[in-house]
Amino acid sequence: MQLGIIGLGRMGGNIARRLMRNGHEVVAHDRDATIAQSLVADGATHVESLAQLVEQIDAPRAIWVMLPSGEITEQTIAALADIMEAGDTIIDGGNTFYKDDVRRAASLKEKGLHYVDVGTSGGVWGLERGYCMMIGAEKEVFDHLEPLFDTLAPGYGDLERTKGRNAPDERAERGYIHAGPVGAGHYVKMVHNGIEYGLMQAYAEGFELMQSKGSADLPEDQRFDLNMADIAEVWRRGSVVSSWLLDLTAQALAGDERLDHYSGAVSDSGEGRWTVDAAVEQGVAVPVLANALFSRFSSRKENTYANRLLSAMRFGFGGHVEPPRQD
Amino acid sequence: MQLGIIGLGRMGGNIARRLMRNGHEVVAHDRDATIAQSLVADGATHVESLAQLVEQIDAPRAIWVMLPSGEITEQTIAALADIMEAGDTIIDGGNTFYKDDVRRAASLKEKGLHYVDVGTSGGVWGLERGYCMMIGAEKEVFDHLEPLFDTLAPGYGDLERTKGRNAPDERAERGYIHAGPVGAGHYVKMVHNGIEYGLMQAYAEGFELMQSKGSADLPEDQRFDLNMADIAEVWRRGSVVSSWLLDLTAQALAGDERLDHYSGAVSDSGEGRWTVDAAVEQGVAVPVLANALFSRFSSRKENTYANRLLSAMRFGFGGHVEPPRQD
């Protein structure tokens, strides 16, 4: 079917490509026209404005917005709302806060427009592996767009099928779900990313523990000089901790066991934060998800006010002066 | 080659079977003779005592102890040490604390005996999938036993191979590594299990967050009634959080989305605890691994002294009386 796509970066461009490879028709727009060129070579129609985009697509239209979450997505959707027609659908495939989805859908509904939120996981690998999608939408709208989702999803693949699924929704086994009404898709994707932070931090702590077991700070007879790359590799096979993140870890360590060229100032995006906020709102204890987030905060700072205050208190009650920082 | 195995439970019995299926010869002992019978049917020689076990195996002997960690393993190894001969090897495949390995090896060395620690992951799935093994041993001893490890390990399987491994140890790709000297195997396995706790807790927190989003405690217009089984299933395909633990989660949820028949009083074994102790000893921050452990402690208790003291303080400063417990 026909789809408009706005935003042709890493994610949007590959989503367009995967659709076109499987027979869908893409009309694409990006503020940076040079980015759009390679898509045109792959078969897309490129348009220079939102107005042209709406003009080029047959009603009822579906336009997929794949932009950084926040202001730019908000503005683009508002602009589309002004020029699209009743019965058209705007899909937000980015990382929007789910309460913003709910608000937008209510506003668009007044104009007869539909809104769909698609939590999309797959990163730079999605073009080949397919995208895992969690979708919030009205039932009819979801049904109408399903051919697109089915194409973008990984499909059954060669994974062993889960036994005993009752009244299974086979879409889940092909890699996409209709999670619920508008907002539900991004809510599930938000938690997905919160979990991702926790998983990553668990591996990171464990590998640091093993790496530091060879440290010269330990007495010589208590050290082990362990091979991080081999450990990551061996755990990929038959161990309880095997995962795709471990595959990536093995890949990273294969060429560079010391990881020296990474700064270790780890960014976080909105979803990890919103997950903690949601847990606070719902009264759910999430010590692991929250501490994983806090570790990222700390990774980007040194010599914080909190730590200086600890030093000041230690001086106050015990006359302690801290030794200089380790580097 | 020939191997003695002591302890024919879930792990030991299947290790014996996987070895015999691939042409190795097993002499087996278990205090419970009925457990041994099925192994005999599969081709093992069964003996009724440690003395017979030593007698039945040709020198230099290798005997694999696969018993619950702690006293029973300690005593069995001590008993073996009394009757085995210089040049023989004792393998501890259980979940022993690595410092106990180091101590034992030193003691056995005085008698000319070798000691090998094998951290073994794979659980009830190892017979079919193979066991992931992290091995601590002297180089020569490891080399001598390698045919056993190679048989027990999963092998390359159909996993995509990691690109760019420099001077790779292909053993890691087949599912076993010589981690280092005695103790290193169980040290790596200990951290493996510590990571496992963190990964499990990350999923658990995330799924609770999603499950509770449908709770009647929330205002009706803020609820989503999400399908946990479908979410676990869809994340298996193309998402960043796909893993073997997620496969198991999907399997568990497929038949029983509410998980009502689980008590939620979650046990922990030594390794999760030792991991935190090791982190404290090495000065490594492990907020996620430690909080995962603490969550298990809390899961087994209610109305703790700590919480009662919080209530007492709240009453003290604000006259607050807690509402009754939610059930």
Next chain:
Amino acid sequence: MQLGIIGLGRMGGNIARRLMRNGHEVVAHDRDATIAQSLVADGATHVESLAQLVEQIDAPRAIWVMLPSGEITEQTIAALADIMEAGDTIIDGGNTFYKDDVRRAASLKEKGLHYVDVGTSGGVWGLERGYCMMIGAEKEVFDHLEPLFDTLAPGYGDLERTKGRNAPDERAERGYIHAGPVGAGHYVKMVHNGIEYGLMQAYAEGFELMQSKGSADLPEDQRFDLNMADIAEVWRRGSVVSSWLLDLTAQALAGDERLDHYSGAVSDSGEGRWTVDAAVEQGVAVPVLANALFSRFSSRKENTYANRLLSAMRFGFGGHVEPPRQD
């Protein structure tokens, strides 16, 4: 000076009394007229409606709202705004979220009304000890109301004065501060309560550790049967951990070392949650404040979905069945 007070519960009633004892004039209102009677006996004028309240006070009026945070406070302030006059001031002394203060102040400003947020600590002890107040307000409004704050505050007391205060604001030494513009008072009070949660949890964990050191779960030769009441008492004198919360702990333990009649289902109020949200918003790591909050969440639940999922995974990979819950 003259002050209207709405809400004569534990806090509001005692604030009124402390003001009247020191020569201020109070016009009071509470929906529950019986509560108001004892205040009348102490010298207050009681009125039956907001309208009468406004009528009874001379312009420019100051009315202190001391109600549970949330809907009831919001509505009361809205109702006051309708009947008060330009130049009047509404004081919110409850536990309002600081962003709501900012929003309200902007709205009231359009009508020429002033708004002041007072974070008030002191609980049931404030009548005798005085109230510690953190105040957000325009400078002139703060100055105008200062006689009230000065009366309510504890004053210098017999505390040793802090050495070396540069250009000190002596108001801080008397127990109240002009923290900043509207919202700043409740922001500081919010963090105050977040810290309170952390302090309480630190004591609670430590006392549980000591109490459980006498547990029959430990080998007999590793137990200490420690006296919690004496420990709390001794720490009050000369130790680094002495505090008012410790005084309260000693008080609670003096009569009831086992704390058996507390349910241990610990409530939390908005401020602990907002503190974590603020930390997430500001990118500040607050592992202690957040984990203290999460411990309260967990204290109110048992057999959570998260824990049941952990049990399900353990069964999945290792065939583990949890032992029954400890009570």
Next chain:
Amino acid sequence: MQLGIIGLGRMGGNIARRLMRNGHEVVAHDRDATIAQSLVADGATHVESLAQLVEQIDAPRAIWVMLPSGEITEQTIAALADIMEAGDTIIDGGNTFYKDDVRRAASLKEKGLHYVDVGTSGGVWGLERGYCMMIGAEKEVFDHLEPLFDTLAPGYGDLERTKGRNAPDERAERGYIHAGPVGAGHYVKMVHNGIEYGLMQAYAEGFELMQSKGSADLPEDQRFDLNMADIAEVWRRGSVVSSWLLDLTAQALAGDERLDHYSGAVSDSGEGRWTVDAAVEQGVAVPVLANALFSRFSSRKENTYANRLLSAMRFGFGGHVEPPRQD
């Protein structure tokens, strides 16, 4: 009474002084003779060796060892054991791990020597304020030494007495307790310090949150420029978070609100670590105490292996490159 003291640093010297000011007789030894001189001026007898120390004191002797915990304390006690006589007592007032106390006492008992562990809080302030002491000892030995403890302790002071103490041990109200048998004193002191870490971290996180609320990273209309010194000061009066640590915080902030000359690389001593180990051993959840410790670990490092691995994974799945570190 007469007491030998070994180790005349900040703690040992002031303990000697406080005893002498109140009529006790001190024979003192320090490897650094110059340190000893000022004590001699205050009335102590100084001896140059352990042998002389034993010689100068009348049997049954009591010798207080006040040295850094670890090797030097261990060796000194072993050396004393060789030259002291049956019926004599060795007091370890340092920060020894309580299991080492138990071990030592058993060993000394074979020679007829007594052993006492005194957990001592009070730091540089103890000379004036008195020391809070938690004592592990046999009952008779404790009784014999009690005049020393009574002198060193703060006494009732002007603290309000706790109401309702049943069958009170008034020693607790004077600042020392007989916590239990050998080891109990240091166990209680260990937990005391664990709690101290948690309390300090709670304040540190809260103050960082408030300080960063003025950060230029926030939109201008969301900033508050709060005065840390005034906030600490005001909380000292009537607030729930008032404490001695807060007094010290107010003192530190009075002269230097930015705390710029502290490195923020926060040391930790054994007791914080042992507290976490004890919690793990006893199966008690201590998220706050453990995270406070981990925050100190992190404060001393930057660009850890754990964080670099997070960056490597983020690059792996999303092509993300971290922005440069904030300073």
